[in-house]
Amino acid sequence: MKRILLCCGTGVATSTVVRRRLEEELIRRGHKGKFTISQCKAVEVPSKSKNADLCVSTIANSYTCHCPLVVATNLIVNRNTEEIYNQIEEVLFSD
Amino acid sequence: MFKKKIALFNQSVKNKEEALALLANEFIKAGVVEDNFLEGILQREEAFPTGLELNKMGVAIPHTDSEYVKENQLGFMTLDKPVIFKFMGDASQDIEVSIIFMLALKEAESQIEMLSKLMDLFMFDEVMEALKTVDNYDGFDEIINKSGLLD
Numbered sequence: 001m002k003r004i005l006l007c008c009g010t011g012v013a014t015s016t017v018v019r020r021r022l023e024e025e026l027i028r029r030g031h032k033g034k035f036t037i038s039q040c041k042a043v044e045v046p047s048k049s050k051n052a053d054l055c056v057s058t059i060a061n062s063y064t065c066h067c068p069l070v071v072a073t074n075l076i077v078n079r080n081t082e083e084i085y086n087q088i089e090e091v092l093f094s095d
Numbered sequence: 096m097f098k099k100k101i102a103l104f105n106q107s108v109k110n111k112e113e114a115l116a117l118l119a120n121e122f123i124k125a126g127v128v129e130d131n132f133l134e135g136i137l138q139r140e141e142a143f144p145t146g147l148e149l150n151k152m153g154v155a156i157p158h159t160d161s162e163y164v165k166e167n168q169l170g171f172m173t174l175d176k177p178v179i180f181k182f183m184g185d186a187s188q189d190i191e192v193s194i195i196f197m198l199a200l201k202e203a204e205s206q207i208e209m210l211s212k213l214m215d216l217f218m219f220d221e222v223m224e225a226l227k228t229v230d231n232y233d234g235f236d237e238i239i240n241k242s243g244l245l246d
Contacts, residue, residue, distance in 0.1 A: 009139055009143030010139065010143075010160050013158050013198055013210060014156075017214050059144075059183055071184050076147060077214065079148075
């Protein structure tokens, strides 16, 4: 089970929107049941990223992240999404 | 989500702070947020900017922690000339913003449909163009209603 940490500034607005889009896309790509997603605020990334396989952030994250990080702001506006989903898929499911 | 009808059209402002103050004050007047809502909005915008680049324009979605919020509410504002916000994904990039959607969210979980629909709107250039030029609440309401955003 891969653990995805989704973060945004407040941990509620944009990460909630991106969460749904990401879930749908990972399921569409055949990864149903292989991942869990939790959300947090940016300030919680240094502690929570220790227990995650990937951090997906909607903001430019200046905090220390202890796992691979993908900045996914463009998922909010649905621009260049393939590139971002490919990156996420590669980090999580390339093995 | 627009039940207090917070919408300001073609405002002339010098900078983003002035824009945010104008819009946040409408929320305070409507009684849907705490009196220090503007401080929360400004702090959050400084720490985590909310500017987004669309195909044909920039938008910003300022919001802040739920502790500043009493009731879920959206506010809308257009600017006659764009002001500079920082890009959410990289604060070293400037975005010229002409439309602002301010979000007051008590908890986002119950609002996920609305938030997703709102952000879906950003993909439709013609809808955004219409929102940019609308100058009255009824016209705004019509555009938003067609999008299925209002509950």
